[in-house]
Amino acid sequence: MDRDEDQLARPVKAAVVGAGWAGIAAAVALADAGHDVTVFEMAPQPGGRARSVAGTPDYDNGQHILIGAYRDSLALMRRLGVDPERVLKRLPLAMPYPGEPGLRLPPGPPLIAFTRGVLAHRGWPLSARLGLLIAAGGWLVSGFRCDAKLTVAQLCAGLPAAVLRDLVEPLCVAALNTPAAQASAQVFLRVLKDALFSGPGSADLLLPRRPLSELLAKPAAAWLGDRLRLGRRVQLIEPGWRVDGEAFDAVVLACSSVEAARLTASIATAWSASAQGLGFEPIITVYLHSPGSALPEAMLALRDGPDAPAQFVFDHGQLGGPPGRYAFVVSGAAPWVARGGCDEAVLAQAIRELRWATPPVIDRMLTEKRATFACTPALVRPSARIAPGLWAAGDYVDGPYPATLEGAVRAGMAAAQGAGADAAG
Ligand SMILES: Cc1cc2nc3c(=O)[nH]c(=O)nc-3n(C[C@H](O)[C@H](O)[C@H](O)COP(=O)(O)OP(=O)(O)OC[C@H]3O[C@@H](n4cnc5c(N)ncnc54)[C@H](O)[C@@H]3O)c2cc1C
Structure with missing residues (x-):
């Protein structure tokens, strides 16, 4: 033996x-x-x-x-014994914002899908689309490696402002739960590599429907x-x-x-x-409900800011959950934890940015102070x-x-x- x-x-x-x-x-x-x-x-x-x-x-x-x-x-x-196709809703990667289709990857081999998706992005000027493709080409050539001391903001400093605002910053805070100015560029590149360039379907979003x-x-x-x-x-x-x-x-x-x-x-x-x-970074999830309402898609990106905590919203009615329930996600939420929470600010953001059939109300705010380690x-x-x-x-x-x-x-x-x-x- x-x-x-x-x-x-x-x-x-x-x-x-x-x-x-x-x-x-x-x-x-x-x-x-x-x-x-x-x-x-x-x-x-x-x-x-x-x-x-x-x-x-x-x-x-x-x-x-x-x-x-x-x-x-x-x-x-x-x-x-769990069938992922039953409990998860598979969607091609898309970053729609309210009223804007945003970046959408078509099906197909990852490199071609990414290129086609970026070129088809109607919300960005051609210079921004080309700027992103040139940067992505550089990351590909370097094997998605960079100086370990770089932050995501430093790595992407040359990218057009629209790409930073609509893609890099929300993707970074969603994946690393750390704002781009403090997040590790090396880990961010690894996430991009695995999601965007690791075979068909790798970038697909799988949203729980149970x-x-x-x-x-x-x-x-x-x-x-x-x-x-x-x-x-x-x-x-x-x-x-x-x-x-x-x-x-x-x-x-x-x-x-x-x-x-x-x-x-x-x-x-x-x-x-x-x-x-x-070190740790918090995440706050604010659940709202608004009977009879529905978002245009199961997941929408939102632009965060001093009065707008959430970066994403999910329509649970489209995900096999209770109709009329919405989960607003506030990643990298340390400033909001310091202010004692953000349910009222999320409600105001929701009313400003989205259309509702009935006025939304706050269900519940869940705060995880140690949601993830700070990925610096x-x-x-x-x-x-x-x-x-x-x-x-x-x-x-x-x-x-x-x-x-x-x-x-x-x-x-x-x-x-x-x-x-x-x-x-
Ligand atoms: C709000 C939020 C949103 C997130 N979103 C995403 C996302 O979209 N995608 C994603 O991939 N990840 C996401 N994450 C991260 C993901 O949840 C974690 O990476 C993952 O759950 C970590 O699993 P773990 O087993 O390492 O640790 P944990 O889930 O923390 O498990 C540790 C376990 O150990 C137990 N334990 C602790 N001490 C003891 C002890 N002394 N004796 C016995 N038991 C003990 C705890 O009770 C716990 O059950 C999110 C996390 C949070 C909080």
């Missing part, structure tokens, strides 16, 4: 701490590799930041968008059964490894970076400090391997992506593979 077969043949007793998308991915990968897995989740339900919040009907803990390039997330959903928990968390809970222990906040990890006194061969910390830093403070000091050092230039992120047999998984772990569902899933899979191999080796 060679070494690989030997490793596979030896089941490992593994603990996963946290049942967000990273923890679920790690648990499924460990179980599929034949290991004995136990998942500890402190909340009463799995899903982490990507979960539904109880209400009548349910609210999502923030509007989420997936894209066609999220291959591992989609594969994980299928693994758990409550967020039905995409992964609930099916994962059913699949894991009694291997998932809910309401269990892990307090102590000891070398060996012991999780609150219970012995395991390997541990995957798939909790938040703050909790992972706390749990490793005395056993992996340097790693704990790097996790503790991450040259950021040193905590490594996946903390110590032999002790691994970290989560959207913040070192990698090329910003804080996304796909980053979390890939980190979970990588940690599972590392933890399994460490413990068996």
Whole structure:
């Protein structure tokens, strides 16, 4: 028997701490590799930041968008018996604004689709369209790499103002949850590469048409059964490894970076400090309702500003949700959190910029102060391997992506593979 077969043949007793998308991915990968897995989740339900919040009907803990390039997330959903085509609405990438068709990518090979979409953009002068195509050509030639110290604003400083305003700035804050003036150009280029230039359908928007928990968390809970222990906040990890006194061969910390830093403070000091050092950016989601109204499209971009917090609005009536419900997304929301919230400002923005059949009213404002890590230039992120047999998984772990569902899933899979191999080796 060679070494690989030997490793596979030896089941490992593994603990996963946290049942967000990273923890679920790690648990499924460990179980599929034949290991004995136990998942500890402190909340009463799995899903982490990507979960539904109880209400009548349910609210999502923030509007989420997936894209066609999220291959591992989609594969994980299928693994758990969820058909992505049923629970997600697939739309070709488009950035319409109220009353403006905006940039729209036609179907076809990505490079040609991008070029055709940009050239067909009627709202931009020809010089702006050519300016974007020349810049994109330069990024392509450089392999979508740049100086790690650059911000998105610096990288794109030469682009026409209309392209910055209508595409770069909203795309940056949506994907990295960090304003262009502070966001990492290197990570932004990686997102563009994966979305726009990684094969047909990669740039497609996949919008949930079921409550967020039905995409992964609930099916994962059913699949894991009694291997998932809910309401269990892990307090102590000891070398060996012991999780609150219970012995395991390997541990995957798939909790938040703050909790992972706390749990490793005395056993992996340097790693704990790097996790503790991450900064965060908030996201606010404001739900409005207006019975009888409908937006022209399921998703519209909005121009934010001092009196206009939201960058995007989603019409849940067109997404299988309750008709007349709208989710307004305020990414990079630190200034609004400092002002105590933005529900009234979003309502005023909605009334100014959109047409309504009945006056919209505020349903609910959800604020996630630590929605994602702040994706700034040259950021040193905590490594996946903390110590032999002790691994970290989560959207913040070192990698090329910003804080996304796909980053979390890939980190979970990588940690599972590392933890399994460490413990068996
Ligand atoms: C409002 C909002 C909008 C977003 N929009 C998008 C989007 O459009 N597209 C996208 O790709 N991403 C989006 N994201 C980011 C995405 O939600 C995250 O990247 C992803 O959910 C992170 O998953 P995770 O498993 O790494 O972490 P988490 O989801 O934070 O999971 C960590 C889990 O660990 C548990 N835990 C913590 N400490 C302990 C402990 N001591 N013991 C046991 N359990 C513990 C927590 O309860 C939690 O369930 C958004 C996030 C927010 C908040």
